[in-house]
Amino acid sequence: MSDSTDTAGRNVTQSRRRFLALGGTTAATALAGCSGILSGGDGGDGGTGAGAGQISLSDFRGSGPLVAQRDAPGGTSIEDLPDLSGELTLYLGGGEGGLYLDLINLFEQLYPDFTANHRLEASSDLANTIIEENEAGASPADVFMSIDAGSLGAVANAGATASLPEEALSTVPEAYQDSEGRWVGIAGRARAIPYNTNQISESDIPSTVREFPEAAALEDSMGWAPSYGAFQSFVTAMRLIRGDDETRAWLQAMQDHGITTYDDEFRVSNACADGELTAGFANHYYTLRVQSARESAPIGLAFTEGDAGALVNVSGLEIIDGTDSADLASNFVRHVLSAEAQEFFATRTFAYPMIPGVAPVGDLPRIDDLNPPDINLTELADVAGTVDLLRDAGVL
């Protein structure tokens, strides 16, 4: 499995490079830059930032059992981008979003003239704050970096965003950016089913979420985290696809089937590894985190298909309206979508990279092999209706 993934990764990497060569602008520099970074910066002297020689790809890349033997990432290298310079105020979605600080620190090391002030809170709280600030006339934020498309959509729908650079939007598949270009995905988060491999095998897990309430093997042994943003986005997606009545019926059926409530999906995933649960509903990377921390833990990961259960939500970026650092903000967005930064998301946060040149870790299916539902992620902003429904169904 991992071999075939690697092969696929290489293929995509190569075609990506071909695309760059056809693009023609600085094809030779791009390749040289890429190899320069790979060899620790010895060969890359393209006159980029003063600190460039001290930061190499290995600084962006994680380590550990899931990150062994990866190919070089494809895509636009940082060395081909203009230097970051100046001061930027970032509102950063909390939780796992905190890990993005590592990336920002790397940028600050790379560019001594670049400083990023950051404000870390839950993504939905920051979205509320930005909307309030925007209504009052001015937000101190230049860029909002959120861990879910719903929060990005809410800010965009409130008219609080400025336009993103075309160079950044063009590298990301259309499914993972706003149709009006108001926000762009930077890392993918797939809905998945963590399960205890001692209690159940992958074939016992239904291939659509619709079938879960009838799965005898999972009776009274599943867990979910309904107050968690990622779960609410999943329910929002189900409402968009199947309507409120069917969604309510599904929630009801799951409760009748017997399901335990947790605070967050990391706990759900850990409970699966502990044998407290047979299976659960959680984002994919929590299972990888558990596997990485506890190598012998009996936890596996399954994906469903074609329905809300296969939703791929994104972490993303948007530039806030009224910023007086629009150029720097645009350049920053391009940096976050560079080959190195995408390798960071793939190997350190176990997220799905958003540019085709970078492969996901381990034996995760490629993002193209997932079968996500056909919905507009901006519509995930309707959290209010979902909270009503969850409450109505007695889940919250």
Add this chain to the structure above:
Amino acid sequence: MGTKDRYERLREQATTSERDSSPNTLLAVVSLAISLLLLSPLVWVFIRAGEIEFARALELLTSDTTVSVTLNTLALVTGVTVASIVIGVPLAILTVQTDLPFRRFWTITSALPLVVPSYIGAFAFVSAFGPRGVLADLLSPLGVEQIPTIYGLHGAILVLTLFTYPYVFLTTRASLLSFDGTVVEAARTLNHTRWEAFRRVTLPQIAPGIAAGALLVALYALSDFGTPAIMQYDVFTRMIYNEFGARRLDYASVLSMLLLVMALGILAVESRLSAGRDGAYVSSGSRRPGRIRLGYWKGPALLFCGAIASLCLVLPVGILLQWLLRSGTGYSGGGFSFEAAYAWNSVGLAAAAAAICVVAALPIAYLSARGSSGLSSLPERATYVGYAVPGVVLGLALVYLGLRYVPFLYQSVILLVFAYVVRFLPQAVGTTESSILQVDPQYIEAARSLGYHPLSAFRKVVLPLVAPGIAAGAALVFLTTMKELPATLMLRPTGFETFVTYIWLVQGAGYYGQAAVPALVLVGLSGLSMLVILRREDTS
């Protein structure tokens, strides 16, 4: 001081009403101004609620969910308050009035749980007593398959009680310390049994102290979000938080209004209970009663103190140490290095909040303790409303109002400290007021008949006597400010991190190991200020 002056004063003293009115009017104006300023953020609740259609508001207020969540909240508040009295009052009596061995040690361990943030306490209890927790792991080799769940009402009551009962302990203890023990001995000589003496003499004297502590506990339980959320028990704060998450601020504000009504209800109950506090003054209580000999009860008493200390202190610290030792989070690397500046930020904010609270509390407490009319305790009552407002409601209110009316203060330390003062002033008012109540009013009259201006009489006579109470209030505000999370998150300047914002961040990302050290340091630092409270109290 001329003869004319002195004559004026004598004339003033001739009629009681005239004598009291002039300083009281000034006090009343100052106190009222302070309490209005502190309540001003609540305007936001009404502004937002005004944006909602009446029919929808009514529908929301009378929905089944609202009703059941209201009942849940009342059950939680009642349970935590009663349990805190059941734990706090006996501990206070044991450490003040009996020959309990190591009384000093138990005094400290009984007060210290207040320094543990309740959300950290809740995490510790889930880690220890949750399914697959430490206890379950210990018991499973013995064949115990399942332990009773920690989640739900009883878990929430347990955790909130263990980390808030010190309010009752401290206020009851203060009443006991200032209480004239010879009265009890007199009662005993009149052939009252020990229990009768306690019920008829001691209890009425310390009841206002108990009520003051219970009020703080009840309002804390009403406003806490973290513990019920972690214990998976649905209460008002959680519903409000979900509404905020869903970006429906108008509905959230309607719910916030309902929560304020509940706070007012608690205040009304408390003021009825402590109505008899005019009689609370007892001549300065330096005369301690003879220690009650515990005899056969020494063992059970020690067991009780030890059990509470183990649950409140040993357990959370043990879990934090376990976080520290258990490595591996599933991520390589980690950019969250703790910086010393975060500690200084926390300490600086807490010190500023404590200083401002002490100054603002003084006129309010004095008016309430010495005022001539029932209205004089209105400002004092009003300050408690702020204490009941959940941090997240206050945070959003100040974001909204700050941006519109004082944009230069938005995301400034000033607005943040203001939020702390709104939330925590009542703690300073409470301790200051109870120590003012214990100063014999005749001292002031004596000083004034010697020709002192009322203000200087206050400064020279009252202030030194109430200083320990003020210090205790300052320390309480300091402690609670160090622990405060939601308002700190929302109002702090960008890039300005504190202990709790750092702990929240690394904990949220699953870096429990990195949360452990700052959490232990936070507990330790707050613990030091708790020692200050107790030390001052002893030398007074």
